[in-house]
Amino acid sequence: MPGFWSGFVLSVITAWCLLSHLTLLGCYEHHDAHLDDDPYTHSSSSRRGRGARARANADSGVVCPVLPWPIQSVFHTDFITELPEVTRSALSMYHLFEGLPKLRAFLFFSSLLSTVAEWILALYLVWWVLWRVLIGPIVGLVKLILVAVVAYKLLQVGIHSKLGERMVPANILEQVDELFHWVDFSITHLWGVVRQNVELIAPQMGFVYRFG
Numbered sequence: 001m002p003g004f005w006s007g008f009v010l011s012v013i014t015a016w017c018l019l020s021h022l023t024l025l026g027c028y029e030h031h032d033a034h035l036d037d038d039p040y041t042h043s044s045s046s047r048r049g050r051g052a053r054a055r056a057n058a059d060s061g062v063v064c065p066v067l068p069w070p071i072q073s074v075f076h077t078d079f080i081t082e083l084p085e086v087t088r089s090a091l092s093m094y095h096l097f098e099g100l101p102k103l104r105a106f107l108f109f110s111s112l113l114s115t116v117a118e119w120i121l122a123l124y125l126v127w128w129v130l131w132r133v134l135i136g137p138i139v140g141l142v143k144l145i146l147v148a149v150v151a152y153k154l155l156q157v158g159i160h161s162k163l164g165e166r167m168v169p170a171n172i173l174e175q176v177d178e179l180f181h182w183v184d185f186s187i188t189h190l191w192g193v194v195r196q197n198v199e200l201i202a203p204q205m206g207f208v209y210r211f212g
Contacts, residue, residue, distance in 0.1 A: 019093065020110035021075040026094025027064035029087055065108050073115040156180055
């Protein structure tokens with residue numbers, strides 16, 4: 001039963017969002033029909049057209065709310081609005097609620113609210129994908145490098161301490177020292193190669209960067 005009710009509530013919310021988007025789109029289409037002779041407002045999806053349409057609607061006494069560019073519902077994009085069936089349905093919904101201005105205003109508000117929710121969800125999904133694909137692995141690699149560096153330094157300090165010199169035989173201590181010198185040399189050489197390449201590539205990309 002909980003699954004049924006959650007699905008029912010989700011269906012009601014989805015249907016209400018679609019109805020509100022259609023009603024607001026019908027408001028746009030209804031008033032755009034009176035502005036087709038103005039080239040400034042001919043494109044209902046352009047930034048200039050959206051602003052001009054909002055001003056014209058306000059002047060006519062009917063306000064079709066428009067969110068700041070580029071915030072726009074996916075249901076108000078050209079891919080959807082250019083479908084004749086969608087346009088006819090939107091106009092029908094708008095005219096259906098002409099005698100109920102308060103309900104129509106609430107539908108407009110619901111459309112704007114769901115549009116903001118769409119953008120929040122889209123940004124969250126983009127961040128989630130970036131974290132899983134790019135940012136997360138980089139952070140994990142940096143953590144692994146930091147742990148390795150700290151462990152290496154602690155081992156180096158421990159080996160050369162008085163306790164380490166007493167516990168580790170002299171021949172093994174010499175081999176460990178040679179290993180430490182080799183690791184230090186490899187890291188220094190690798191860092192030098194990275195510095196050289198960055199200083200060569202950075203000016204070509206418009207950056208002025210020098211390592212200290």
